[in-house]
Amino acid sequence: MRTRSASSRSAGRGRLGAGVIDIPSIPKIDPATAILANPQVPEADRYCGKCAKPVGRTTATAEARVKGFCPDCGTRYSFEPRLKTGDLVGGQYEVAGALAHGGLGWIYLATDHRVNGRWVVLKGLIDTGDADALTAAVAERRFLAEVDHPNIVKIHNFTEHIDPDVDAPVGYIVMEYVGGTSLKQILRDYRTETGNHLPPARAIAYVLEMLPALGYLHARGWAYCDFKPDNVMQTEERLELIDLGAVIAMDDDTSPIYGTIGYQAPEIGETGPTVATEVYTVGRTLAVLLMRLPVVNGRLGPLPTADTEPVLAQHDSLYRFLLRATDPDPDARFASMGEMAEQLTGVLREVAATDDNIARPAMSTSFGPPRGVVALGDTAPEPAKLIATLPAPLVDPTDPGAALLATTNAANPHDLEQAFGNAGDSVEIPLRLVRAEIEAGNVEAASARLTKIESVIPDDWRCRWYRAQLALLTEQVPDFDAVYAALPGEAAPKLALAATLEHTDNDHALALYELVWRTDHQFVSAAFGAARLRRARGDRAGAVAVLDQVEQTSAHYLPAAIAAVNTLLTNRPATELTEDLIRTAADRVARLTIEARGEAARVRITVLDAALSWLRLGGGVTGPGKLLDVDFTEAGVRTGLERCWRILAREADDMWTRFALVDQANAVRPRTRR
Template sequence: WIYLAVDRAVADRWVVLKGLLDTGDQDAMAAAISERRFLAEIEHANIVRIYNFVEHLDQRTGSLDGYIVMEYVGGRSLKEIANARRTPVGRRDPLPVEQACAYGIEALEALGHLHSRNLLYCDFKVDNAIQTEDQLKLIDMGAVRRTDDDESAIYGTVGYQAPEVAEVGPSVASDLYTVARTLAVLTFDFQGYTNVYADSLPDPDTIEVFWRYESFYRLLVRATDPDPARRFASAQEMAEQLTGVLREVVSLQSGQARPALSTLFGPELRVTDTELFPPPDGDVSRLGARRARTRKGVPVPAPALPLSPASLVRPVDCPTAALALPVPHVQPTDPDAGFLAGLLASAPGELIHALAAAPDPSTETRLRAVRARLETGGWATALEALGALEAEDPDDWRVVWHRGVAALVTGDHEGAALAFDAIYDAFPGEIAPKLALGLCAEVLGQLDNAAEYYRLVWSTDPGYVSAAFGLARVQLAAG
């Protein structure tokens, strides 16, 4: 039972009293005791606070029953907010995707705090979070349990709970699953999420928010993967990717870029293929003068000779463009991170010799050598080294990224697209894989897809200048 009350002992503040209806239910009693204990030891801006625990004499039974005195959180639950939105015909009107993403980020911050204390929330859903002013708060800690608890009763909700919980119990991965399911419930009219789609998502072609915002869809797909090991590794990682998706959505909606530094990738290294070829008839002087005068801001009439837009586009130099893509940051936990940071050699040939001095090459050192080989034309050696890395850990995303770069350099455009698509699946909030996929689509002749990726990158972060040139190329080629 839950009551709103006034605390006469402390300045007549509003509080919430929470007690147990059935004190004879041993599982419920254990959960109530756990909630009291967990609330007492946790203090976080996105989690409701506990003030006190009080016992009173039940006049009917003569027993001492306890209740929690909790912070009163004004506002409405996500369920109330969602149900209050209705279309003219009475159907539920989903929340704007950017609003749902903001809720998800706040929820992940709270869950990340719990996880850092070896606690699992277990039952995140629209009922258990309240928006109060500009903040989201978790209000029900009754299902919280320790990560090493194998005995307590498990509480969850059909449609939100991960499918593996019934057999292997809850985990960090299952907590992240509940956040993704909540985002799905909030952002479209999710009919059947407790039965037909209890552990799956509908066809993306039938859900507007999915095909309009592909990155959002991919984030939900990864967070609800049937294999817990393939979901996001932590609440922080999922929050970072969800923030990237939010920046992308807001950029598209407002027309104003929302750039931010990536924690995974550096900036693009250079801009390539910015020139145009002369027209087929060899009228170089006319086109050259046109370019020069345009740069000075002088209006120029159209050339007298007809020009084919496709004939003006300089074909993409795949090896050069591939090696201009952003490079993954060196992981700080890598044994050779310090060694790599201290390398001063800049020319690829010098770098190869410097890397050979590493006593026990780590994954990062070997990947740096692969890249240096690709830059110096030693493709066969680079591919051999990359194959050895793939054999050791085929799921290492850094290896997959370098496989995509190597495939573009060596002309395996389809293989490159598959590799970069896998990176997009894993990190839907990142810019780099979308830029790479735009390049792949361009060289494969899929101009519509290329334009979509380039426009998405350029709209979100104009720091990626090659996306603007790529968009110009494919639009010229398309007439």
């Protein structure tokens, strides 16, 4: 599903780890120790730079060759380093040795004689005789002179050196020496040490850190094309893109497109590089860091499913993020790196909270805060009440109607329409009117307005959000799951989905409630929902544990504390009651400050009624003689109950209700001889 571009409201992030988790620092590597003693390209990695067919490998009739001509297309190839230790390139850079072999050629370490002998990196081409490769180098040189981003390797210069094999000048890009460890090597080392792929939170943090760099390129009309673990390096607490050899202008429909099979989007051959193809490579890179992908015909295959991959089963939001990022339909993927970063940040918060059970609250870039708490009792929320408390989509500040929307507090559809007048090109004003009609219960009017705006923004997630709410009001099955799939890092769709699943999929609803609550404690409805479902399955202790997490500073602390007392005692058979349990509930009540006399009386009744049932069953008191402020005897408890029922009677507005409450008081009062 397509969503709004969120580049104007990108999620702010700090150091590596997005301020959510800590990432182990990687020490900078001494340049002298990074040089390869025997630089070679493994036979399995030898391909023709022109037709991508295997070359230079051992066959049944020939031995492996490091240089020669491709048997398929005749293009010259060479896999041995062109530069030797001591070579002076461009009269300025003295080669110290080879560092690695990249997708477009060898990479060398050198010292800059003109700038205090600083270490630099020289990057050459796989095949200097390949015209396409030479063209790519020229294009790269023009672009790299303009690059200035903290997460992209800095380019110092572009120079040439005569290649003796072809007796012609060969271009080299002169880059800063980063001296870190690639994500590919970090993953390899971690797997060697633990046998596992990277922890999900760490893998997400790595990818998240690089999205602004890709967005920087996109904003300038360029596509990176070859995003993968090999091309990202960590030095201390910093990540950088280290190979820009495949960068190409998105409007370039003539130059060759370089990339890596298994990471490239399937449509790139037809569409060329786009933001959607870039999103795909990010999704594939994250998947490679997280899990072992199947290999099909020697290439990385599709994503595993949650049935076969534990990390996907454990983190559903992460799975949905990967599914959307790598959707076969380019239009269904994230619309920008900014939008991708916003959702991935939300997923990271959820994963981290799941790992250590510490909430990671944050402001959403798509929804406002919860507008209330629904369903404090034992029953699932009613549709209208649920809609009234769900977070509302935020207004896009770039919309033509944003300023007008900020000037009115009207909620009635008629008043809003009068205030707005002609919406013009605004999308937000029609959406606000749809919301007003829904909250007023005007199903037909809301549906008509929604149908009209859907013709303008048919793939916008907000249309799905309001369409699902309309389904709630008409007792149809709401599709909040589609909104969750589009916005996997947001809490609001999960909360709405959980509420609608309570009667049909109890386990799924509970998992969603607990995920939302564990991640962000401002969603108190999720706490009450989780407690309600745990209580329904007999897990009173689990329900109380959730309710106890509502903070004392919250406006909903008192309702949660009272709900915890009710959970402990209400509808509990007398045979399950104990003195410790009753005293625990009484201590909870004693610690509460309840200003409303009627509310205080009701919660005291819960405790005293349970105590009376236990005493009548023959329970013997062994602790202190008081329970709340009455004697912990049958007579004392009855006196306390009588007092509470009479308080409720005095608080009642209705005469007949008052009579009924007085009868309750009379019925429970202790018997006397008078």
